[in-house]
Amino acid sequence: MIELLDLTLANAPTEAPRDAWGNALCDLGDRHTNLVVLDGDLANSTKADTFAKCHPDRFYEMGIAEQNLIGVAAGMASCGFVPWVSTFAAFLAKRALDQIRVVVAQPGLNVKLCGGYTGILTGKTGKTHQSVEDIAVFRAMPGVVTIAPADGNELRAAMTAMMADERPTYLRLTRDPSPVVFPSDYAFTIGESVLLRNGSDIGLISTGVQTIRTLEAADLLAAEGIQAAVLHVPTLKPLDIEGILAIAERTNAIITAEDHSIIGGLGSAVAEVLAEHRPTRMRRVGWQDTFGESGPNDALLKKYGLTAGHVCDAARAMLN
Amino acid sequence: MTTTLSMPAPGPQGLDIATLERLSAQARRHVLESVFTAGAGHIGGPLSATDILVHLYFNELNIDPANPRWEDRDRFILSKGHSSIGLYSVMAMRGYFPVSQLATFDAVDSLLQGHPCMKTLPGIDMSTGSLGQGLSPGLGMALAARKLDKTFHTWVMLGDGEIQEGQIWEACFVAGRYDVDNLTAILDYNGLPQFGWPDPNGYTREEKYDRPAEKFRAFGWHTVECDGHDHASIAAAIAAAKSTKGRPTCIIAHTIKGKGVSFMEGDFNWHAKSPTTDELAAAIDELTGDDDVEKAA
């Protein structure tokens, strides 16, 4: 467990993770000549187009054919390239799932699966494009590392760590600008969770960009005199079991929060750990077994129960 | 005849047609014996593909069985992965592993899994088994070769039932766009998938629904037809594929499911099932008789 206790939301700049991803890919491409990017006709949405501009000779357009996209990446990986495959997570994690299983996960090929537009904030595209079950899918797939960074800085650090690692990896990306709280010199360690707030009244465990809203919740609770610990779990697999148990030990009450279905995602993962090692009261904030819809971001977060206020409500309900 | 059985020397072997035919018969025998030993496995598809596999591994592929991960090797993907035992039999004879190991087909901890796994068995260039997936990695390898300035060629064997899968046509479309001429698909066109389309005349596919060469050509591919059980015809098709520049080739190899054993030929019931002791003896009698290449060697 890494400790970063002084991160603050006050005056945090914002950055769209997809922009951070596109830029970081260019930088990684400068350093690694075996890095190639394969796109499914969405480069201007995912920001793979940034890479297409800086390394046109290593950008492969694969068209609207996601199953083939995965297969081509596997073939290139078998010849020593490190393909970063990019499309929307909704299509990557479901439409090309059997391909990922058979030619990436089972042979253990070094393909980086980048799923854009995850969670509820997908630019008014609605339920066909919102990916609510991608963590569940990849967590259940043997051998696939699963990472959901909280902000642009953590994303950049995670990508550097991914390039130094040879395992197939799913990277969960989001679309819209959000606060950047991680330091720019942050070093990401795959499998390590990050303690962002110390506190013993309740433990808030979150992943991905939902961690930003969880930090906000912790600050709101602190103003009410409730001291919450915040554990950010960017690696859903392999899971930092010790980190989760340490928070449960300290607080005896756990809330999980994620922009993903509560079935199969972080909430399920934490529940499995606690049930097996240290039964602890818990509640899961996240999508309640439902598909979404299109709408403005604030309205969606509110309707689907993902705001800082919802995390606070769950905490208060548990403490009462 | 001086056929030696383990033939691990690198590169194409330049064998004459009589020798190739003898190796094909022996490979078919291994298929049947292995499936019999395992008590399960596919027969119809492996027997249909045998001559092509023998031809590729002995006379065409630039490979080194002693160094299966050699970077410059030609790549081969058995997209119709259920024909694994056909490939394993030929790989064993080519010297990748001892022929005796075929007896472990489908057993726990065996390198010879029901469907080919590149992580398990050195010499397998891509894991397959879920139909429709092999052509895309083949395209990836062809693009990789181009990027690396390497001259290796990538071969992908498809089943005619398999190409019902949409991903095949995704790969065809994209391969056409990239003008890859270092990629060749070989369609094992035996006309019978596993169960097929029930109709009053039995289970053979009707020609009017099924013109694979036209489909491949529509995606910009070059096509050539051959008799997939005639080594001279296979050799000519391979030469035509390799001399075609600027686009990929699909070889439509006309084959017979269950080829080589009279009572298995053209019968979908032999797609996957284990022969009885008597059936095995009768089949071996037809295939090789007393001419056991391994014992002769």
Ligand SMILES: Cc1ncc(C[n+]2csc(CCOP(=O)(O)OP(=O)(O)O)c2C)c(N)n1
């Ligand atoms: C995606 C997928 N669907 C179904 C199967 C089951 N299956 C295995 S072989 C086969 C028939 C294949 O027919 P064909 O491609 O013509 O092969 P061949 O006749 O040469 O054996 C089927 C349906 C599979 N392995 N993968």
